[in-house]
Amino acid sequence: MQEYDYSDITPLPIQTGLQDELCQIMYTDEYKQLMGLARAMLSANELSPRALQLTSRIIDVAPAFYTMWNYRFNIIRHNVAGCDDAVSYLNKELDWLDEVTLNNPKNYQIWSYRQSLLKLHPSPSFKRELPVLKLMIDDDSKNYHVWSYRKWCCLFFSDFQHELAYTNDLIDADIYNNSAWTHRMFYWTNAKRVASEVELADELQFVLDKIQLVPQNISSWTYLRGFQELAHDAGQWNDKLVQFATSFIGNVFSLPVNSPQDLPEIESSYALEFLAHRWSVDSSTRENAIRAYNLLATKYDPIRKNLWQHKLKNLN
Amino acid sequence: MSGLSALLREKHIRYIESLDSKKHNFEYWLTEHLRLNGMYWGLTALCVLDSSETFAKDEVISFVLSCWDDKYGAFAPFPRHDAHLLTTLSGVQILATYDALDVLGEERKARLVAFIRGNQLEDGSFQGDRFGEVDTRFVYTALSALSILGELTPEVVDPAVKFVLKCYNFDGGFGLCPSAESHAAQAFTCLGALAIANRLNALNHDQLEEIGWWLCERQLPEGGLNGRPSKLPDVCYSWWVLSSLAIIDKLDWINYEKLTEFILNCQDEKKGGISDRPENEVDVFHTVFGVAGLSLMGYGDLVPIDPVYCMPSSITAKIKKYPYK
Numbered sequence: 001m002q003e004y005d006y007s008d009i010t011p012l013p014i015q016t017g018l019q020d021e022l023c024q025i026m027y028t029d030e031y032k033q034l035m036g037l038a039r040a041m042l043s044a045n046e047l048s049p050r051a052l053q054l055t056s057r058i059i060d061v062a063p064a065f066y067t068m069w070n071y072r073f074n075i076i077r078h079n080v081a082g083c084d085d086a087v088s089y090l091n092k093e094l095d096w097l098d099e100v101t102l103n104n105p106k107n108y109q110i111w112s113y114r115q116s117l118l119k120l121h122p123s124p125s126f127k128r129e130l131p132v133l134k135l136m137i138d139d140d141s142k143n144y145h146v147w148s149y150r151k152w153c154c155l156f157f158s159d160f161q162h163e164l165a166y167t168n169d170l171i172d173a174d175i176y177n178n179s180a181w182t183h184r185m186f187y188w189t190n191a192k193r194v195a196s197e198v199e200l201a202d203e204l205q206f207v208l209d210k211i212q213l214v215p216q217n218i219s220s221w222t223y224l225r226g227f228q229e230l231a232h233d234a235g236q237w238n239d240k241l242v243q244f245a246t247s248f249i250g251n252v253f254s255l256p257v258n259s260p261q262d263l264p265e266i267e268s269s270y271a272l273e274f275l276a277h278r279w280s281v282d283s284s285t286r287e288n289a290i291r292a293y294n295l296l297a298t299k300y301d302p303i304r305k306n307l308w309q310h311k312l313k314n315l316n
Numbered sequence: 317m318s319g320l321s322a323l324l325r326e327k328h329i330r331y332i333e334s335l336d337s338k339k340h341n342f343e344y345w346l347t348e349h350l351r352l353n354g355m356y357w358g359l360t361a362l363c364v365l366d367s368s369e370t371f372a373k374d375e376v377i378s379f380v381l382s383c384w385d386d387k388y389g390a391f392a393p394f395p396r397h398d399a400h401l402l403t404t405l406s407g408v409q410i411l412a413t414y415d416a417l418d419v420l421g422e423e424r425k426a427r428l429v430a431f432i433r434g435n436q437l438e439d440g441s442f443q444g445d446r447f448g449e450v451d452t453r454f455v456y457t458a459l460s461a462l463s464i465l466g467e468l469t470p471e472v473v474d475p476a477v478k479f480v481l482k483c484y485n486f487d488g489g490f491g492l493c494p495s496a497e498s499h500a501a502q503a504f505t506c507l508g509a510l511a512i513a514n515r516l517n518a519l520n521h522d523q524l525e526e527i528g529w530w531l532c533e534r535q536l537p538e539g540g541l542n543g544r545p546s547k548l549p550d551v552c553y554s555w556w557v558l559s560s561l562a563i564i565d566k567l568d569w570i571n572y573e574k575l576t577e578f579i580l581n582c583q584d585e586k587k588g589g590i591s592d593r594p595e596n597e598v599d600v601f602h603t604v605f606g607v608a609g610l611s612l613m614g615y616g617d618l619v620p621i622d623p624v625y626c627m628p629s630s631i632t633a634k635i636k637k638y639p640y641k
Contacts, residue, residue: 012396039396065349067398070447112449142547148496176546182497185486190495218533218545226486303539307532307569 004050011036012043034058042071047078059100069109073116080120090121091128098132105140111149118156126157141170142179151186160191175210181219185226200231208244215248215268225274242278245271252295253288260298269300280315290315320580323616327588328603329367332358334587335600336371348394352383354600356406359413361604363628364611366619368413377416380407388445389427400445401435404428405457412464413631429467432458440475441493451492452483456505459512460625466636473513473638480506481518488526500534500543500553503527503560511563511624514638524564531561532569539574540593550592551582551602554609555626562612562623572613579606 011033038058041051055072058065076093083089094117101110118124133153136146154160164187170180188195188203195203207227210220228237248271250264266272276292279285290312297308335358347354355376362370383403385392390399391407408428411417420428435443435458442454455476462468482494483506489498490506507527510516519527534541534557540549541557554575561567581594582602589598590606608626611618622632 062349065397066400066445066447067349067392070398070445073447108449112447116448142544144492144497144499144544148492151495178545178547179497182485182487186495189486222487222545229486303535303537303571303574304532304569305571307529310566310569 004053006037006050006054009037009040012039031061034061038068038071042067045074047075049079051075052079056096063100063104063107064109066109069113073113076117077120086122090117093117094121094128101132102135102139105136105143106145108145111145114149115152115156124157126153126159129153130162137170141174141177144179147179147183151183154186155190160187163187163191171210175214176217176219178219181223185223185230188227188230195231203227204231204237211244211268215271218270221268221270221274238278242275245274245278248272249275253291260295263295263299266300269296272296272300276311280311286315320583320585323580323607323610323618324583324585324588325365325616327583327585328590328607329362329365329370329588331584331588331598332361332600332603333370349397350393352380352391352393352403352406352410355379356409357600357604359410360621360627361600361607363413364604364607364619364621366617373414373416376410377414377419380410381419383407384424388431389424390431391428398445399431401432401442401454401457401461402444404432405461408461408464409625409627412635413627415631417465425465429462429465432462433472436472436476438475440477440479442476452480452490452502452505452509453492455480456509456512459509463512463638464625464635466640468513468638468640470639473515477510477513477515477518480509484519484523488523488528488530497544498530500531500541500556500560503531504556504563507560507563508624512638516564519564524566528561528564528566528569531557532566535570535575539571539576539578541570541575548593549578551579551590551609552592552605554579555605555612558609558612559623559626567612570613576610576613576615579610582606 034054034057038054041054052072052075055068055075058068059072062068076090080086080089094114097110097114097117101107101114104110133146133150136143140146154163163183167180167184167187170177171184174180204227207220207224211217211224214220224241228241248268249266252263252266252272255263272292272295276289276296279289279292293308293312293315297305297312301308335354359368359371359376362368380391382395383391383393383397385397385399388399390401390404392399393403393406408417411419417425435445435454437443437450440455441450441452442458443450444454459468459473459476462472480490483490483492483496483502485491485495485498487498489500490502491497491499492502496502507516510518533545534543534553536542536549538549540551541553542549543553543556558567558570558575561569579590582591582596583589584591584598587598589600590603591598592602607618608621610616611621612623620629621627622629625632625635
């Protein structure tokens with residue numbers, strides 16, 4: 001790292017007089033010096049390379065200090081304007097940002113900073129973003145900021161070509177990954193093209209296969225419900241889905257009701273929930289719905305007893 | 317699990333009191349950017365524990381005023397930091413809790429209102445500051461602060477409501493922005509914003525049922541609540557989820573007994589404070605949301621808290637209801 005001279009700057013102290021009572025803080029010397037310099041340069045609005053380097057050092061120690069991110073963006077924006085090769089200048093900044101990103105998986109500021117850089121970039125590329133996004137998701141497959149940023153990229157670049165295959169990989173790696181399931185729904189709702197009958201049928205089969213593999217998974221059942229709605233299924237899938245869901249609840253419907261504690265375990269309470277909901281919308285299957293909600297309340301999902309009783313009350 | 321069966325009220329008060337004397341601590345000053353928020357969390361926890369006098373009111377008010385960023389006309393988390401919507405709400409909440417909004421004066425109040433309105437974008441969303449990070453958190457923050465100040469207007473509210481409704485997802489949850497994954501904290505910010513705007517009626521009956529389902533689905537068999545499906549439970553969701561359910565009048569879809577047990581087991585019985593999960597390190601953030609959650613469930617003789625504003629109900633009762641007559 002290049003060494004810059006800051007000796008002409010008089011560091012600004014942090015005391016303001018008013019806060020002495022509450023906030024007298026013992027700073028370590030190095031941080032105190034860095035902050036003093038930064039405050040001085042910030043108030044002089046110095047937008048030089050040495051100011052840029054100073055923000056790197058401070059972000060290194062206190063990555064969530066958003067004032068420094070704002071200051072840094074001002075410096076970058078200023079220097080891009082007078083720069084012969086804005087592309088390499090911004091790519092260099094993105095390289096620096098990749099490093100900071102990998103070291104700070106929970107940070108908020110990085111992502112909007114990244115968006116600002118791409119908006120400033122004369123020729124931004126989704127492809128350039130993919131490796132760092134992949135590394136971040138490999139490290140934490142449910143990182144909310146990374147997923148949200150990925151969605152932003154898809155919309156910003158109008159590019160959805162990698163998304164379905166990407167969620168396939170992540171669902172294969174962890175079938176419970178709700179972020180991957182909702183990203184898949186994002187794909188179907190935003191890829192801006194009409195899916196064919198064949199694609200819809202394939203996708204339905206995809207989710208049924210995943211449920212078959214792990215029946216007690218809230219994410220895949222919720223996805224199934226959502227996908228059915230999205231596909232405007234007017235009932236042609238109904239019989240198939242009822243039959244499918246019934247395969248996960250054993251023979252609980254043919255057993256006596258009086259002692260719930262003696263009932264056997266079932267493969268999926270979500271299957272029972274799915275059936276209860278399905279049956280509740282049709283008066284001819286109302287009795288089944290009552291039975292299913294009672295089973296959920298007493299045996300298969302008792303922690304949500306009040307919810308199931310509310311559903312029962314609505315049926316009556 | 318340590319199996320704690322009662323709220324260690326005195327210990328929590330002493331813990332919050334002690335935070336402010338930790339000025340010599342390295343972590344303390346690394347979190348300057350959260351200081352004003354931290355002050356609000358601490359004060360609110362103390363209010364719920366019926367011990368608001370533990371903080372020296374005049375000193376806290378002076379500190380709030382010292383965070384005023386005169387360049388942008390709003391509150392920063394700490395002197396000489398940049399003003400931000402999040403910290404602006406904390407500043408306003410603290411002053412309102414002390415019934416001291418008057419100390420702002422007309423000029424500062426007008427600038428503050430202008431700052432908040434100035435951060436609204438064309439689509440009705442809000443950026444946290446002029447650098448453009450958009451998040452439903454900021455919509456809530458903006459509406460809540462304007463509401464406390466009695467300065468909501470249809471020009472701000474109507475597009476904000478429209479934006480919030482776009483963040484509603486197919487699964488019954490709300491995301492950080494349109495099409496982002498549903499997250500319990502975002503359910504609170506979206507429902508809270510709609511409640512402040514008096515527009516919960518923009519959600520139909522089926523949607524409210526779905527939202528209630530998604531929220532109570534957050535409770536795990538061990539009693540705690542998670543923020544998203546298949547994630548670990550965390551005490552802070554005792555606030556985000558419970559307040560959301562309270563706002564749509566379905567609080568009892570949660571099993572109180574089990575959740576109470578989970579929160580109490582996250583207490584540090586030696587130094588006080590509440591952590592995210594049993595046996596973890598405590599902090600003020602989880603402490604306030606733990607006691608606030610308990611208050612919503614009517615635990616013991618805790619002071620009632622308002623699920624929309626996360627401030628004592630006795631204080632929020634004085635806020636003018638929108639639309640203004």
